[in-house]
Amino acid sequence: MAKSILNFSEITLRNLPQVGGKNASLGEMFRALAPEGIRVPDGFATHAQAYWEYLDANDLRARLTSLLDDLDIVEFSNLREVGEKARQLIMGGEFPDSIRLAIEKAYRELAQRTPGDLQVAVRSSATAEDLPSASFAGQLESYLNIRGEAALLEACRKCYASLFTDRVIKYRTDNGFPHMKVAVSVGVQRMVRSDKACAGVGFTLEPETGFRNVILLTGSWGLGENVVQGTVNLDQFTLFKPALVAGKTAILNKKLGEKEKTLIYCEPDAGETGLSSRPPTINVDTPLERQQRYILDDSEIEELGRWCLRIEKHYKRPMDIEWAKDGLTGEMFIVQARPETVHASQSQGLSLRTYAIRNRGTVLATGISVGSKIASGTARRLSGPEDSDKLKKGEVLITESTNPDWDPILKKASAIITAKGGRTSHAAIVAREMGAVAIVGAGSGIYNIPDGQVVTVSCAEGETGFVYDGKLDWDEEEIDMRNFRMPKTKPMLILGDPDKAFQLSFLPNRGVGLMRLEFVIANAIGIHPVALARFDTVKDEKVRVEIERLTSLYARKEDYFVERLAQAVGTIAAAFHPKDVIVRMSDFKSNEYANLLGGRQFEPEEENPMIGFRGASRYYHERYRDGFKLECEAILRVREGMGLENVKVMIPFCRTLDEGAKVLEVMAQHGLKRGGNGLEVYVMVEIPSNVILAREFADLFDGFSIGSNDLTQLTLGLDRDSALVSNLFNENNPAVQRLISEAIRSARKTKTPIGLCGQAPSDFPDFARFLVEQRITSVSFTPDALLRGIENILAAEDGLTKRKTPGNA
Secondary structure, three states: OOOOEEEHHHOOHHHHHHHHHHHHHHHHHHHHOHHHOOOOOOEEEEOHHHHHHHHHHOOOHHHHHHHHHOOOOOOOOOHHHHHHHHHHHHHOOOOOHHHHHHHHHHHHHHHHOOOOOOOEEEEEEEEOOOOOOOOOOOOOOEEEEEOOHHHHHHHHHHHHHHHHOHHHHHHHHHHOOOHHHOEEEEEEEEOOOHHHOEEEEEEOOOOOOOOOOEEEEEEEEEOOHHHHHOOOOOEEEEEEHHHHHHOOOOEEEEEOOOOOEEEEEOOOOOOOOOOOOOOOEEEEEOOHHHHOOOOOOHHHHHHHHHHHHHHHHHHOOOEEEEEEEOOOOOOEEEEEEEEOOOOOOOOOOOEEEEEEEOOOOOEEEEEEEEOOOEEEEEEEEOOOHHHHHHOOOOOEEEEOOOOHHHHHHHOOOOEEEEOOOOOOOHHHHHHHHHOOEEEEOOHHHHHHOOOOOEEEEEOOOOOEEEEEEOOOOEEEEEEEHHHOOOOOOEEEEEEOOHHHHHHHOOOOOOOEEEEEHHHHHHHHHOEOHHHHHOHHHOOOHHHHHHHHHHOOOOOOHHHHHHHHHHHHHHHHHHHHOOOOEEEEOOOOOHHHHOOOEOOOOOOOOOOOHHHOOOOHHHHOOOOOHHHHHHHHHHHHHHHHHOOOOOEEEEEOOOOOHHHHHHHHHHHHHOOOOOOHHHOOEEEEEOOHHHHHOHHHHHHHOOEEEEEHHHHHHHHHOOOOOOHHHHHHOOOOOHHHHHHHHHHHHHHHHOOOOEEEEOOHHHHOHHHHHHHHHOOOOEEEEOHHHHHHHHHHHHHHHHHHHHHHOOOOO
16 A cells, blocks of 8 residues: 655655645655755655545545536536535545554654754645646645644645635636546645745746746745735846856846735744634735845845756756745745746747737826736726626736636636736736736726726736726737748847847847947936935935935945946846847937936036037046946946846947047946957947048947937938928938948948948838948847838848849849
């Protein structure tokens, strides 16, 4: 007869039929990975056969079979009644002595191996020897902070009963699994005291896009159930895998969540023994000081990242991992690992569907987007699964948060919006599995959406999801990547928003020809860099107070700017690694810089900022050189600290050779020496002087990028911001084209790479043909224009080939 109990030290993945996927994975890690320093809490699991013996000892098989035979599998009208009776049958049973004694003995032995008092987590793991696909992920129940043998046996009984909750009965029916062929193995694992620290989830890929080169960690204070259930808005950390392997700074991004609640143990009263009527855990308000602090420091984040990488390597597939930190010992633990199923099961690189909203309407709510799709429907607010009858198929479900009890309902919704939760919450995970549109963590914004109102839910605009009033129009495009042909002229992207980087990296491209820093500085930073560097001189008291608030997590106020800018640049560089990412240093005009917090004190008032104090002229000037230093520090952190040497730097609006030399000297003083560690420095060609002296500029810089907008403006002598002369603005003007042609010709003679950034090559096939005929190196497009631009370049290259072919002259 099979053993009733298997210790984790006896379990491998080969034991999956006996102990289920969850317990088999725990045993596998405990045996194979714990010796490498990855901490996995000790424990044991009951054999699946013990479940069948429990049913037989209480004469339950026939009664359960008869009960489930009466289930209405069309309308599920009697699901609640059948489920409740089935659970009552299970809970009314008693363990056979042999099984009871084996569980109690294993618990006592675990207590002997555990320092201090023993509390355990008791988790259900579904198993079916001839049904290997029956994973039941997230369906069965877990019970935390279980103390003592009597409480443990009660929890084991509840785990058996959880095989007959309403949602699990429906799950089996929907997936065609016979009810009486599935058993439960109960995993009993030493509790990590994360109630006194924190816990969370990790994915060894980016869960929205399936991008494989990063690890995403999320978490909150207290026990991990708040993370999985989506009860709170979480801290989030993104790590770059190659940097972890190389021993470089791997953290690409850190985002602070509110973490409004902390799930903790209910401690027993003094002298209390046996079963308690109090719940084992309770959710309490998180103190404000903890809400405003990250749950992990950088060394802990990277330690977890290395563990996740090792687990992925062991299992040879992307993984979904649960972790916890013990608040008593300060140690980190892995408490669960399972294969990631959404992206791992999809064919990679065969096709790509893109979505783009045509016109943005009135925004009713925002939150964290899940996926990259758009949907529309009637908004329907539900307070709980018991309101399922109110939701009609195709409507937009709105609620506070979801758990597995919602699963049968979620399949009816065209989109899901929750007030709470993060990227690893239940709603987010289920939405990905179903390919549904979802926005989580929308907060009180859900109450701005009237029940019964038609809305459009867009997750196609980056990391932020938008709920718009009314039904809006959007475009969908399917790209067959199997037959996609790339031109010889390099098609590159123009980017500013790092939130879209992983998604956009799947588009056909040769890298990023222009990353604008202005978007990041305006949206993610918002403070004038000089106001940070010279904070003691800031005069406006309101500005000082706001800067103090925004930078409260940083030892130096300058670090607020440097870290956020480095994270943005690093995210885009990682998304496209090892392809080139050309980062243009900031090119705000003085009136735009003035709009940043604290900016008015440090910016001049100019009559025409478009041709005034901008670009290279700022970088060595007294007014801005301290701000440029922070920009350089951020780039240095990305290239040296993160090891992302695919980043190149580009200098905008460089009027003279002398000015170019000064900027290169200042950069070298801040650690960015041209040629040092392979650093290449490009310059924008957007002033006639850049064209006229192109060969001399090629001696100073490693590459050129034609800025067609400014070059057109300065060639034709018009202000492109002026509506009065806007009709004269035309990149196809012969004078502009002659300068572009001359710039490309000079670059070819000096063997200097030269690209162009702008809309014209996608809007005008003739302009694309002109650039190809001049043999430009690359053309950079905004994401929405990329595919059209590639088509124009291919047509131009094909036409050029035909003209060169003998007989076609």
